[in-house]
Amino acid sequence: MSNLEKSLFQLKFTTKQLQRQAKKCQKDENVEKAKLKKAIEQGNMEGARIYAANAIRKQTEALNLLRLSSRVDAVASRVQxxxxxxxxxxxxxxxxxxxxxxxxxxxxxxxxxxxxxxxxQFEDLDVQTQVMENTMGNQSALSTPQDQVELLMQQVADDHGLRVKLDLDVMPNTAVQAKEQEAKEQDDLSERLRALRG
Structure with missing residues (x-):
């Protein structure tokens, strides 16, 4: 087996490993979402926020692993x-x-x-792959944006018909606002009609 063939085997093996890790992250994400649902049911909003952040982090990790797996696979094709x-x-x-x-x-x-x-070409691609692997390592300590956390909590609650008591300044209830706006417009319209008749 030549060095090139050994590299090809290693690349294919790495691709499979990355895909396996991505699947594990997706499973972990679902576990965190289940915990999030339970926390919302119990009215534990602080816990819910933590589980939502974990779920988003796992989702990001899975996507990064799939992206890297795809790139390694592209390198393998060139080596092939x-x-x-x-x-x-x-x-x-x-x-x-x-x-x-x-x-x-x-x-x-x-x-x-x-x-x-x-x-x-192979040497250049090998260097690029190493750079990508290093980048992946640095991305594991990702901070989760607060708005994504709140949005995921709201989605899980909606999916399961649960009510989430979030701070209104963090996530306004747009449905309530829309109804209030509609009622105000109706009142304005009624006022104008009265004024026209009078």
């Missing part, structure tokens, strides 16, 4: 092409040996150039 090209170049070299010297040197030179380009 390089492995195929190396096989093709070996076959071509053995065919060329039977030809005259001029043809042989021209084709081998071309094959060698193609392989150098592929190897350079």
């Amino acid at each position: 092409t390089a492995v195929t090209m190396r096989g093709v170049s070996t076959s071509m070299a053995s065919v060329v040996k039977g030809m005259d010297k001029a043809m042989e040197s021209m084709n081998l030179e071309r094959i060698s150039l193609v392989m150098e380009k592929f190897e350079q």
Whole structure:
């Protein structure tokens, strides 16, 4: 097995591992959402906020892992092409040996150039993959935006027909505001009609 083939195996293995980790994060996210629902039912808003933040963090982690897995898979595809090209170049070299010297040197030179380009591409992609892995490591301590936490709490509550007692300044009840606005407009309209009749 050549170094290139070993790298290809490693890349495919890494892709599978990342996908497995992403699935685990998605499961963890669902567990946190279930805890969030229970906390809302019990009126434990502080706990609910914590579970909502955890669920969002797990969701972000899963997306980052899937993104990275997709990129590693793209690198694997390029390496697969390089492995195929190396096989093709070996076959071509053995065919060329039977030809005259001029043809042989021209084709081998071309094959060698193609392989150098592929190897350079692979090295560049390898560096990029390492950078991405480092970035992923740094993103694990993500802070969760407060508005996302409140929004997820509201969604879970709505999905399960629960009422959430959130601070009105944090998350205004738009439905109540809309009804109040509608009632005010009706009153204004009635006033205008009375004024016209009078």
